[in-house]
Amino acid sequence: MGTMISTRTAVVTGASSGIGAATARSLAAAGFRVVCAARRAERIEALAAEIGGLAVACDVTDRDEVDALAAAAGSPVHLLVNNAGGAFGADPVESADPADWRAMYDVNVLGLLHVTQALLPALRASGDGTILNVGSTAGRIAYEGGAGYTAAKHGTQVVTETLRLELCGEPIRVCEIAPGMVRTDEFSTKRFGGDQEKADQIYAGVPDPLVAEDVADAIVWMATRPSHVNVDELVIRPRAQAAQHKVHRI
Template identity: 65%
Template sequence: MQTAVVTGASSGIGAATARRLAADGFHVVVAARRQDRLAALAEEIGGRALPLDVTDRDSVATFAAELDACDVLLNNAGGAWGSDSVEGGDPADWQRMYEVNVLGTLHVTQALLPLLRAGGGGTIVNLTSTAAFVNYEGGAGYSAAKHGQHALTETLRLELAGQPVRVIEIQPGMVHTDEFSLNRFRGDSDKAAAVYADVDRPLTAEDVAGVIAMAVAQPLHVNIDQLVLRPLAQAAQHKVHRGRLFEG
């Protein structure tokens, strides 16, 4: 049985992907800071829960030392905080987003690369965003972090050329999860709900999990470098249809 490691697995896309990979036959190690949620998820899927703060190198080292194998690594831990303009942005928000999205991916990848190589063929999946290549008002800090994570991913793929480790980047657009927009708007549920108002079927965490599982399931010689997914209602970052698209 192959082992998949999922960071940021206590909710949203991470939890959904852990469930999907377990259903596909992987032994899944779920990692995050919120241990109560992780323990329940691990019990549900027959996996293993380990504490992890991706921004803390000591935490990452302790986590890596607990693993005997890693065939698939999903760097999912990330997030957005704040929606201010560049002029009014809080540097602390920018730093937090960079530390989680970019340095968190760096720390975990560095720590687990030896295990990914040791298995004879490993897969790294980095979850970025359409914000990794399209900027928008109020999103500079998040876009900068995701651009950085994209640069890390693309460079890593070049540097691992000739080794049996593939590097996949998944770039979702509008995904409606319980926490992403709520965190971004500092708990303002009205602002968070307005992001998805009247959008007929934004992506769900399960939609993204299905795409990740599809990419992972390809033969090891098949590498999906980048894959963009959006709901049908979102033609581009600034083009969102609000109104019914589907019957029923």
């Protein structure tokens, strides 16, 4: 019997657009079999067909759907990219809608919990697994109007740190990437309830924000380091953004 090199499997949540879709494409190009998970079936089916992956319709806030994702992904799984997330609203604490906060916590923290719990057995079975959570610079700093999102993304960061401590000694790496200003098709538009003008203002005059492919490129780099190298956290911003409050605009 000849030696067979089995393909490594990656699961990417929130794969229907933006960073998730770009990451799925980049991982496929790097030789992974990619399980593309998101709520919008038609989008991930097109993506999976393009990259030779598998599409699984899944809302990460629904435990039954997450369990079905784990079953569809099979075992072993070598890489989990917890990318599903989102920001809703930009109101000050005084007038913020608790429903927006609940929705953000639900996807950015509890969704990450559901998917990680469901896939841990398959990651363990790989003998060399990686959990890579997509956080944000919002998980490191406060800014006006951002409390609900910054609270949720601080949650993403702290869950990542805790998991790394709890899995120490096991063959599973736990990493976080924290992007700053990334211009994607939908993120900011969603945040402002579909108000494209408000969304565009965020990037107004910024010469070169990051694009999804920049973040995907960094994710693939993190995931393909030698097994003993754990990139705890990687903060990535465009050159024009020195800090959350310091952005060069033309």
